[in-house]
Amino acid sequence: MTPRQSRRAFMKTTTLAAAVSPLGAVAAPAAPSIIRSRTARPVVIASANGNFHKNGGSKTCVELAFERLTSGTDILESLIAGVNLVELDPEDTSVGYGGLPNADGVVQLDACCMHGPKKRAGGVAALEGVRTPSLVAHAVMEHTDHHLLVGRGAQEFARNMGFTIEADLNTEKSRKAWLEWKRQTDPKHYLRPEDRKTSAHVDHQRILRRLIADGVIPSRHYWGTIHCNGVNAQGDVAGVTTTSGLAWKIPGRVGDSPILGAGLYVDGTVGAAGSTGRGEANLFNLSSHLIVESMRQGRHPKDACLEALRRIRSNTIERRLRKPNGDPNFNITFYAINARGEHAAVAMYAEDDNERGWAGQTDGRRVRYALCTEEGPKTLPCEGLIPGALQDPA
Ligand code: ASP
Numbered sequence: 001m002t003p004r005q006s007r008r009a010f011m012k013t014t015t016l017a018a019a020v021s022p023l024g025a026v027a028a029p030a031a032p033s034i035i036r037s038r039t040a041r042p043v044v045i046a047s048a049n050g051n052f053h054k055n056g057g058s059k060t061c062v063e064l065a066f067e068r069l070t071s072g073t074d075i076l077e078s079l080i081a082g083v084n085l086v087e088l089d090p091e092d093t094s095v096g097y098g099g100l101p102n103a104d105g106v107v108q109l110d111a112c113c114m115h116g117p118k119k120r121a122g123g124v125a126a127l128e129g130v131r132t133p134s135l136v137a138h139a140v141m142e143h144t145d146h147h148l149l150v151g152r153g154a155q156e157f158a159r160n161m162g163f164t165i166e167a168d169l170n171t172e173k174s175r176k177a178w179l180e181w182k183r184q185t186d187p188k189h190y191l192r193p194e195d196r197k198t199s200a201h202v203d204h205q206r207i208l209r210r211l212i213a214d215g216v217i218p219s220r221h222y223w224g225t226i227h228c229n230g231v232n233a234q235g236d237v238a239g240v241t242t243t244s245g246l247a248w249k250i251p252g253r254v255g256d257s258p259i260l261g262a263g264l265y266v267d268g269t270v271g272a273a274g275s276t277g278r279g280e281a282n283l284f285n286l287s288s289h290l291i292v293e294s295m296r297q298g299r300h301p302k303d304a305c306l307e308a309l310r311r312i313r314s315n316t317i318e319r320r321l322r323k324p325n326g327d328p329n330f331n332i333t334f335y336a337i338n339a340r341g342e343h344a345a346v347a348m349y350a351e352d353d354n355e356r357g358w359a360g361q362t363d364g365r366r367v368r369y370a371l372c373t374e375e376g377p378k379t380l381p382c383e384g385l386i387p388g389a390l391q392d393p394a
Helices: 003-007 061-069 075-088 132-145 151-160 172-185 192-198 204-213 279-285 287-296 300-317
Strands: 010-013 034-037 043-049 109-115 118-126 148-150 226-232 239-245 264-267 272-277 332-338 343-351 368-373 376-381 383-389
Touching: 043 061, 043 075, 043 279, 043 332, 043 343, 061 226, 061 368, 061 376, 075 109, 075 132, 075 148, 075 226, 075 239, 109 132, 109 148, 109 264, 118 132, 118 151, 132 151, 132 239, 148 151, 226 264, 226 272, 226 332, 239 264, 239 272, 264 287, 272 279, 272 287, 272 300, 279 287, 279 300, 287 300, 287 332, 300 332, 300 383
Parallel strands: 118 148, 343 383
Antiparallel strands: 010 034, 043 226, 043 368, 109 118, 109 239, 226 239, 264 272, 272 332, 332 343, 368 376
16 A cells, blocks of 8 residues: 555646547537646556457457557547447447347446546446447536436437437347347247247256357356546546446346446546446445545555455345355456556456356456556456355356
């Protein structure tokens, strides 16, 4: 831990290029007073899918974001450009286009973003029909007096801002996964053609095992998200989190990802924190805010993340959420950075077996995160609070 952070000298400046709107047609707002730290080592940190998907291009999210923020692009726009790659990539079924849908088969997306120097934020929740909810969250931030728009209102806002609204964001892959889920949970109405020919018995476990083996769904985790935060050489900090949320969720369920203080929190003078994993645990504890406040008091990002994980662990008292030994039966990961560029990624369990290393989140056993510095992009193992692995509760 170091107290240096809280004693950092900051200078005010009123000059920063206005953010480039995702909507070329809408005028950028006047630049506000900006609070900036002096220097930092530029870093971008993200969940592991940030160094996995490329959407057919040559760069991953963290690479693209790092390239932008080191060549003068606004810090938040750089990070959003990075996560847009993942939102648009149909192969990532946890974010944006092709994200796993809700119980009704509808893809509902959550996202939020925060700009440290500008002290602005925006978010959208349960948004349907727009592939890049992070850009809509950015438009909420830049073009409204509000911080969060949801559901139909968020979609109408996006339409009015010039975003294309699509009838359905499912891909063949996400629809197939939803249909298989329906067949498992409602086998009387959603029949599998082969079971129809042979027997009336449906072996749910067998279907689930096959879905995992085929890579249709990740093992155990029916959720997924990308969180990405970063700092540039001027010490400007920002962050963005975007997700399709929990697969097969009750329509209208909103997770932690679009909620300021939960899925993301940024204070330009301190740092940023964000999360992936069980959103309900994070919503209850508002952990990203807790982590930033902890860093404000001088804690290193790793210690601040560990503190938040301890809080979640002690607040998890319901039996259904605990393993026989009393520890949480879910995983959750925090990604934190301070304004000097020190960073950490810490999971409740650093070991979380996932045979296929789904979306790069694990290497089969170890939970990973993505990082980009001047040394290039890397996927690295996370630290963990609780030793050992999260055992499959099944
Ligand atoms: N935290 C997200 C949610 O609960 C899901 C995830 O990150 O895996 O919606």
